[in-house]
Amino acid sequence: TNRRDLAIHSDVITEPIVDLVAAGVITGPVATSLAMGSRRLYDLVDDDPRFAFHPIEYVCDPTVIRTRERMVSVTQAFTIDLTGQVSTESLDGALYGGVSTGPAFHRGALASPEGMAIVCLASRTPAGRSAISLDLAPDEAVAIPRADVHWVITEYGTAYLFGRSLAERAVALMEIAHPEDRAELLASAVERRLVS
Numbered sequence: 001t002n003r004r005d006l007a008i009h010s011d012v013i014t015e016p017i018v019d020l021v022a023a024g025v026i027t028g029p030v031a032t033s034l035a036m037g038s039r040r041l042y043d044l045v046d047d048d049p050r051f052a053f054h055p056i057e058y059v060c061d062p063t064v065i066r067t068r069e070r071m072v073s074v075t076q077a078f079t080i081d082l083t084g085q086v087s088t089e090s091l092d093g094a095l096y097g098g099v100s101t102g103p104a105f106h107r108g109a110l111a112s113p114e115g116m117a118i119v120c121l122a123s124r125t126p127a128g129r130s131a132i133s134l135d136l137a138p139d140e141a142v143a144i145p146r147a148d149v150h151w152v153i154t155e156y157g158t159a160y161l162f163g164r165s166l167a168e169r170a171v172a173l174m175e176i177a178h179p180e181d182r183a184e185l186l187a188s189a190v191e192r193r194l195v196s
Helices: 016-022 039-045 102-111 166-175 179-191
Strands: 006-009 012-014 026-032 034-036 051-053 072-076 079-081 116-120 151-154 157-160
Touching (some): 012 026, 012 039, 016 026, 016 039, 034 039, 039 051, 102 116
Parallel strands (some): 026 051, 116 151
Antiparallel strands (some): 151 157
16 A cells, blocks of 8 residues: 555456555556456446456457556466476465466566566465475476566565576575475485585
């Protein structure tokens, strides 16, 4: 709520939009494909010219997203390997969702004038294992390739990976891993000769 004059371009809008509009945070246009919430949200979008609903193939098209100046994309990930490959589809061995729109928003934000693409994840999965690992598991498909990953955020900090070597990426990601997992990650990275 400390921001002002924001616009939204998202495949789904949800209930918090109502409060952000009321607080004057969202004053610009809202482009979306789907609204999911309570009657408060539906009453807000009804006949309000700032809200525009489009087909999902338009809203999630990276060539459309890239035209939004200063576009910020936040992609929820479940796991990332020490080189920066991001998985968003499975969690603790179970399929969490299908092929998502997150990678399209990520690519679009990277190409947006002054845009920013952020990957965020908890340092550990609900099962208690490190979400940052030497390698992704066989069932953890790469949704965002490491070359496209710039910012990664956990509750322990921020890592900037773009333009860094594999060793520099590994160290940056270990620094934002859960503190109890860092020593094991370092030992694995040394054994693999990812870092020395």
